[in-house]
Amino acid sequence: MVKTRIAPAPTGALHIGSARTALFNYLFAKKNSGSFVLRIEDTDKERSKPEFERDIIENLEWLGLKWDEFYKQSKRREIYKKYLKQILDEGKAFWCDCAPEKGKPFFCQKHKKTMNNKQQTKNNCIIRFNMPKNKEIIFKDIIRNNVKFNTNDIGDFSIAKNLDSPLYNFAVVVDDYEMKITHIIRGEDGISNTPKQILLYDALSFEKPEFAHIPLILDTDKSKLSKRKNAVAIGDYKEQGYLREALINFLALLGWHPKDEKEIFSLEDLIKEFSLERVKKGGAIFNLQKLNDINRQYISKMRIKDLCELLKSQITINKQIGKNINFQNIVEIERGRMNKLSDFWELSDYYFKDKLEYEKELLIWGKMSKNDLKKSLENSYNILNGISEKDWNLENIKNILMDKTGKINNRGELLWPLRVSLSGKKFSASPFEISWALGKEMTLKRINEAIDKV
């Protein structure tokens, strides 16, 4: 059975890149009716923090990438210890206290001679893998085909600080074997660890999984995506009001592409369509404009009730909603203008104000005189006042207003001042929509206030 895993280190919040790797692992597992494992790689006692672990778990859950099994490396020390002892006993690893030169593969001359010494002799000793010299390591990568390394370029790499503190490469190999992981799908930056891990599989007589290295997500300067230029934490995007569906959809399209030209995919669709064969090799720059576009599409297609709930869940940090305001109507009107949920509060602030503040010049359309303007506003007032509360709906308001303006050469002379009187803004939704959402009373009040200004 296919089994994949995502193995984040809790040394930072859930990163866009990890989320995308998690997604690909999840999709591949589910596509093949397999299972997906979440393993927290907290072997680094100093840098691992519980709050990051919480963030990773919460945001993976939020994205909807449900795992079937959960592990923490810090709870598995006895398992690593057993295997560490084993390869030490077999002479495939050794204790060493050398300080190797940087940037060069290191082969220990000194300690291999004393390899029969199975005990840690000094405190600052670590355990190194006894690397064979000049051996070709070739592995097949599902995405990249054959990748070749020579052990001379690697050296006696470290596998543990001591029996209780395994290092990354060792812990990963033991876990992937013990957890019966069949496919290791990870970022391209893991390629250079692969030969080390393959040697470890062989040294421990473990059966090897398949490897697939997916392209990296790049910053606008083409380096690995980092905190400096963009928000990289999934939590940040969630807070700004990106929808999980949009984020998933966008992430899937970074490095993967379906057979046809379809672009909008639910998680279920993705499971059906996904294949590692269609993952491309080159890195992909994170393009916020594309994310915005996809997010906008999801927002405009969402069920209005759900969208209102989501928006209201953010309201504590924003404003109070007056009881006379029809919140759902406002959402209906403004949803097409939002890229992300947080945009809503800027777009819609004028609905919630008791009194609008704006320059009276803004009310003027074209070359209207003061008198024209006053007449126009009074005209609007009378027209709208003639609509009963019962008939106060968007269609009616629009039809009646348009019917009246049809007789005027320049519609703007009626509609522009009306719109500004209702919104106080240069750009906003139409006067029909605003009137509808505001209700008759508030609409008439705002027109009156505009007339008073003139």
Place this chain on the structure above:
RNA sequence: GUCGCCAUCGUCUAGUCUGGCCUAGGACACUAGGUUUUCAUCCUAGAAACACGGGUUCGAAUCCCGUUGGCGAUACCA
């Protein structure tokens, strides 16, 4: 430096394995026009790419070699 990976519009990408249907397709962004009282939406159109050089072949974006460029790894981090 060394080792490895990669290379199609500004960006995400289709096409590459299985050479001809590619005068290189789509999307985002951009520009122009249309719809609209404004903004947004929507519609139409446009500009925009096979990194370079050699081969192989009747024919190369596609196969091979080289060059250049980019990225990654070179930890007692993961």
